[in-house]
Amino acid sequence: MYPVCVRYLGREDAKDVLQEGFLTVFEKIGTYKGEGSFEGWMRKIFVNASLMQIRRSDALRHAEDIDETPESGGSLDYGVLEQISSREIMDQVATLPQGLRSVFNLFVLDGYSHAEVGAMLGITEQSSRSQVSRARSLLQEKIKKLYERKK
Amino acid sequence: MNERSDFDELLRSRLEGMSEPAPDVWEGIVKGLDRHRRAVIFRRFSVGVAAAAAGLAIAWLVFRGPQTGEQLQVPVQTAQHVDVTTPGPVTDETPEIAPIAEQVAAFTRNQSVARAEKVDKPSTPATAVPVSDQTGEPVEPKTEPQPSVATEPAANPAETPSVEPNKPVEPQPQLTEDDLPDGFWDGDDTDTRKTHTSQLTIFSNLTAVASENDLIYKASPSHASSQTGKGQATSSVEPLSGSPKFFVPLSAGVQVAVPLTERLLVASGLRYTYLVSQYDMLVNKEKFEGAYNQLHYLGIPLELSYRFVQTYGFGLYASVGGAAEKCVAQRYVYGSNTLREKVGGLQWSAQAGLGAEYWFAQRAGIYFDPSLVYYFDNSQPLSIRTQQPLQARFEVGLRFKL
Numbered sequence: 001m002y003p004v005c006v007r008y009l010g011r012e013d014a015k016d017v018l019q020e021g022f023l024t025v026f027e028k029i030g031t032y033k034g035e036g037s038f039e040g041w042m043r044k045i046f047v048n049a050s051l052m053q054i055r056r057s058d059a060l061r062h063a064e065d066i067d068e069t070p071e072s073g074g075s076l077d078y079g080v081l082e083q084i085s086s087r088e089i090m091d092q093v094a095t096l097p098q099g100l101r102s103v104f105n106l107f108v109l110d111g112y113s114h115a116e117v118g119a120m121l122g123i124t125e126q127s128s129r130s131q132v133s134r135a136r137s138l139l140q141e142k143i144k145k146l147y148e149r150k151k
Numbered sequence: 152m153n154e155r156s157d158f159d160e161l162l163r164s165r166l167e168g169m170s171e172p173a174p175d176v177w178e179g180i181v182k183g184l185d186r187h188r189r190a191v192i193f194r195r196f197s198v199g200v201a202a203a204a205a206g207l208a209i210a211w212l213v214f215r216g217p218q219t220g221e222q223l224q225v226p227v228q229t230a231q232h233v234d235v236t237t238p239g240p241v242t243d244e245t246p247e248i249a250p251i252a253e254q255v256a257a258f259t260r261n262q263s264v265a266r267a268e269k270v271d272k273p274s275t276p277a278t279a280v281p282v283s284d285q286t287g288e289p290v291e292p293k294t295e296p297q298p299s300v301a302t303e304p305a306a307n308p309a310e311t312p313s314v315e316p317n318k319p320v321e322p323q324p325q326l327t328e329d330d331l332p333d334g335f336w337d338g339d340d341t342d343t344r345k346t347h348t349s350q351l352t353i354f355s356n357l358t359a360v361a362s363e364n365d366l367i368y369k370a371s372p373s374h375a376s377s378q379t380g381k382g383q384a385t386s387s388v389e390p391l392s393g394s395p396k397f398f399v400p401l402s403a404g405v406q407v408a409v410p411l412t413e414r415l416l417v418a419s420g421l422r423y424t425y426l427v428s429q430y431d432m433l434v435n436k437e438k439f440e441g442a443y444n445q446l447h448y449l450g451i452p453l454e455l456s457y458r459f460v461q462t463y464g465f466g467l468y469a470s471v472g473g474a475a476e477k478c479v480a481q482r483y484v485y486g487s488n489t490l491r492e493k494v495g496g497l498q499w500s501a502q503a504g505l506g507a508e509y510w511f512a513q514r515a516g517i518y519f520d521p522s523l524v525y526y527f528d529n530s531q532p533l534s535i536r537t538q539q540p541l542q543a544r545f546e547v548g549l550r551f552k553l
Contacts, residue, residue, distance in 0.1 A: 003166070007166070048440070052486050055486070056486050056487060056488075076158065078157065078158060078161055081161055081162070081165060086165050086166055089162065089165055089166060090166060093166075108159045108162060108163060109162070109163055109166060109167075122438075136156070136158060136159070139162075140158065
């Protein structure tokens, strides 16, 4: 669950949320009815805990402003991803701006729909869609640069 | 339309298994949870069996009734025993046996005081209450000499007991409860000195809710947002429709009962109750999921109870009453924030129930008091009481006679 928290919050805040998430798991373990995987149930708790932390830090206040960020980056040869370790990829995800990172994590990595992401973060579905697109471009650009540095 | 690109899928596959435990770890956790669930079922079954056994025990006590006949036999049979075995020259004047009988009876009382003290002892010596050996029923006093005694004079008169036949009978001191050791209780609660004693009760209780698991009651979604009342009129918190959860209420308190008659008592005191709910809420227009609401109530109960069974330290009683409770503190906990709000008005309730008590010492007892409680709609904050006004309450506690 630590990587899940790191993806949303970065390494430092992830530790606090990890602890909070496990406390919630212990507290609510009796409510797990065996419907769906236990891993999925736990992952949801840690995602929620991470989002709560983001909300508390008010990092999403300017999330809408990110819509104004010009879409940059370019096409990435997906073969590059094979040359980079998972940890490096995760670190690159963690360097995305908070708003973009949250949307990207929820949609791309945790599999929520844009409607769900919008409801969870209090933004419109359209905003979610455009932010995912921008996050994707930005991440591709970062990975590309990383790859070139490594070469 | 699939909005996820190949890049997304590739990225996801790379990050998905990172540092996560292998699937068999999750399976192990799920198996562990299954074991825990089975343990919970077993525990519930055990509690059910224990409750049934307690019910049977109480029923046995109720239908057995008091058994005073056995108490009457004890000293009288002792007197008869002395009558038969006294080897001295006995004439037809049986009253001379009485002093011996009294002494032996007194000795017996000193050895095992508990039941003998409760006998309706005759004011004159033992000749007044001869009893049949077989039935224990009183029989007519015999004025004729006992053949077994009269025809068998003592072989050696010197060995006869040093009881002088015609010595005036000295009254034996009556044992009172004050002569009993401290903490000794004779098991009889019919004495008015005891039953007319005020009682101090220290109690704690759990309130039963329709639970889906051990400690949490999940309510249906339809009630959530309509339960804020006058006390919340200015609240910056608004419960949202969803699935509120209510933790089992906890209460504790003290109560003093004053007897009105031998069996009727009126009781009042102070009761503290702690209620916890969890639901989605809007705090200053911002939504928080699964936030907690904690309520602290202080109340004054007033109860009237009637003891319809009192035997051998056990008692059964019925009680009715009510309570007025004031919410002295309310706290919302959402994320790492807390918000305190005042609550106006009083929570009124009415209750009726049956109870069982057992006095394990002269002045100390334990009791179990299941009852039904109805909480009136007094515009209190959303809680299990507003959600489920009729509740079963199970109270246990200690009682002390003052």
